[in-house]
Amino acid sequence: MSTVPTDLKYVQSHEWVRDEGDGTVTVGITDHAQKLLGDLVFVELPEVGAEVQAETECAVVESVKAASDVYSPVTGEVVAVNTDLVDAPETINEDPYESGWLFKVRLNEVEELEGLLDADGYIQLCAAENE
Amino acid sequence: MDQQTVLHAEHVALGARMVPFGGWDMPLHYGSQIDEHHAVRRAAGVFDVSHMRAVDLTGAGARAYLRRLLANDVAKLKAPGKALYSCMLDPQGGVIDDLIVYHLRDDWFRVVVNAATTAKDLAWMQGEMAGFAVTLQPRTDLAMLAIQGPAARGIVQPLLPEALREAAAALRPFSAAEGAGWFVARTGYTGEEGVEVMLPNAAADGFWRALLAAGVRPCGLGARDTLRLEAGMNLYGQDMDETVSPLESGLAWTVAFDPPERDFLGRAALEGQRMRGGLRRFVGLVLLDRGVLRPHQKVFAGDREMGEITSGGFAPTLDRSIALARVHPHLGDRCAVEIRGKRLVAAVVEPPFVRNGQVLVRV
Numbered sequence: 001m002s003t004v005p006t007d008l009k010y011v012q013s014h015e016w017v018r019d020e021g022d023g024t025v026t027v028g029i030t031d032h033a034q035k036l037l038g039d040l041v042f043v044e045l046p047e048v049g050a051e052v053q054a055e056t057e058c059a060v061v062e063s064v065k066a067a068s069d070v071y072s073p074v075t076g077e078v079v080a081v082n083t084d085l086v087d088a089p090e091t092i093n094e095d096p097y098e099s100g101w102l103f104k105v106r107l108n109e110v111e112e113l114e115g116l117l118d119a120d121g122y123i124q125l126c127a128a129e130n131e
Numbered sequence: 132m133d134q135q136t137v138l139h140a141e142h143v144a145l146g147a148r149m150v151p152f153g154g155w156d157m158p159l160h161y162g163s164q165i166d167e168h169h170a171v172r173r174a175a176g177v178f179d180v181s182h183m184r185a186v187d188l189t190g191a192g193a194r195a196y197l198r199r200l201l202a203n204d205v206a207k208l209k210a211p212g213k214a215l216y217s218c219m220l221d222p223q224g225g226v227i228d229d230l231i232v233y234h235l236r237d238d239w240f241r242v243v244v245n246a247a248t249t250a251k252d253l254a255w256m257q258g259e260m261a262g263f264a265v266t267l268q269p270r271t272d273l274a275m276l277a278i279q280g281p282a283a284r285g286i287v288q289p290l291l292p293e294a295l296r297e298a299a300a301a302l303r304p305f306s307a308a309e310g311a312g313w314f315v316a317r318t319g320y321t322g323e324e325g326v327e328v329m330l331p332n333a334a335a336d337g338f339w340r341a342l343l344a345a346g347v348r349p350c351g352l353g354a355r356d357t358l359r360l361e362a363g364m365n366l367y368g369q370d371m372d373e374t375v376s377p378l379e380s381g382l383a384w385t386v387a388f389d390p391p392e393r394d395f396l397g398r399a400a401l402e403g404q405r406m407r408g409g410l411r412r413f414v415g416l417v418l419l420d421r422g423v424l425r426p427h428q429k430v431f432a433g434d435r436e437m438g439e440i441t442s443g444g445f446a447p448t449l450d451r452s453i454a455l456a457r458v459h460p461h462l463g464d465r466c467a468v469e470i471r472g473k474r475l476v477a478a479v480v481e482p483p484f485v486r487n488g489q490v491l492v493r494v
Contacts, residue, residue: 038159038164039164039165041165041445041452042421042422042423042445042452044422060471062422062423062445064164064165064353064357064445064447065159065353067423067425067471086421093163
């Protein structure tokens with residue numbers, strides 16, 4: 001079974017969002033997503049300062065199997081990226097919700113978070129996909 | 132509904148991620164594809180390759196038939212037990228499949244063909260049998276396991292039927308022995324020492340479990356692909372198929388033009404290609420920048436497109452990305468590969484990249 005922390009928000013493209021409470025969020029890919037992808041071997045992150053759009057691809061993670069786009073769950077400006085992943089992309093497999101985070105975004109509109117899935121919603125989404 | 136090998140339940144019980152492959156539901160990995168890859172390079176791993184099909188060709192005309200059917204020449208197989216890798220070509224010189232043929236007796240050869248191409252291969256083989264005293268028998272009663280890695284042979288030995296142990300211990304590279312309904316060959320698809328074992332379906336579970344109990348790591352198709360790519364071994368359907376010549380797929384060494392009187396299928400077409408010249412080269416690439424080479428990415432020299440990657444991926448032993456590519460004959464020792472609109476630098480090398488645990492390419 002995949003882990004789905006209850007304090008995070010989710011989107012159906014399998015990214016998670018952590019509200020940092022200061023108008024910024026941290027974004028990563030879910031445990032479910034990293035399991036589907038398999039061993040990750042390469043990460044292409046957005047540039048700090050870049051504008052990202054919700055539901056638009058802004059990063060790439062590549063596993064031994066294939067390259068996958070990462071979609072930004074929110075709209076805003078990238079304020080940090082996890083450069084540790086460049087040398088150790090496997091961190092995403094090992095710790096997808098903490099040290100495997102991808103990037104941080106300053107939200108254009110904080111209300112945007114209200115429209116995202118909670119843990120229960122995401123669990124239901126994964127269950128439906130498995131059927 | 133995909134077919135299942137006799138070991139399907141074992142894979143599921145081990146928590147394998149199952150994926151469709153060539154019409155079969157097969158294990159991709161059992162947790163970490165990279166760990167499985169390293170297990171084979173450093174110790175021993177076992178692959179269920181029962182989706183591949185052994186086909187027995189028997190009869191007084193079996194040898195003559197195979198000398199017509201295959202681009203490599205089974206006349207090279209003088210002593211029983213020797214194996215030969217070959218392409219099976221159509222008259223246009225396109226590759227119908229690649230296979231291994233084992234010589235078991237003067238009137239008994241066994242070929243092993245790819246899973247996805249089995250039906251096509253059997254139809255083609257049957258269609259070419261007229262005039263030869265040969266009988267064709269697909270061995271659906273046999274399971275097939277590849278046990279690969281530096282420790283593999285030593286572990287497998289005591290687990291074989293008594294009747295086969297001595298012969299298996301004495302096997303030379305690229306040779307096989309048969310006995311008690313089992314078959315063991317010192318062949319593989321990883322670039323490591325190891326064996327491929329065919330055995331009755333009913334014995335497969337027990338042998339599989341005994342291997343795991345002896346410390347052999349179960350490995351999926353994912354690791355099989357990265358291991359064969361590092362070993363510079365072609366994958367049918369990706370590196371070659373009916374639309375390309377073996378001479379442009381790094382397989383010229385498997386085409387036996389001598390003796391000149393042997394009229395194998397595809398011969399005239401290949402001779403024409405050789406005479407015209409300008410054949411594309413089949414090379415290895417090592418990505419010098421960060422990223423992952425993938426099939427169908429374009430290869431450039433300056434602004435000029437020079438070819439395309441046929442197989443590519445991350446090479447765990449090199450901790451870099453590598454690829455096989457079909458390119459213009461004049462490509463130099465550096466090129467650029469276009470990945471998501473960016474041009475990244477790669478070294479052009481001669482495969483294999485890895486053999487027997489050792490990295491062979493220097494960039």
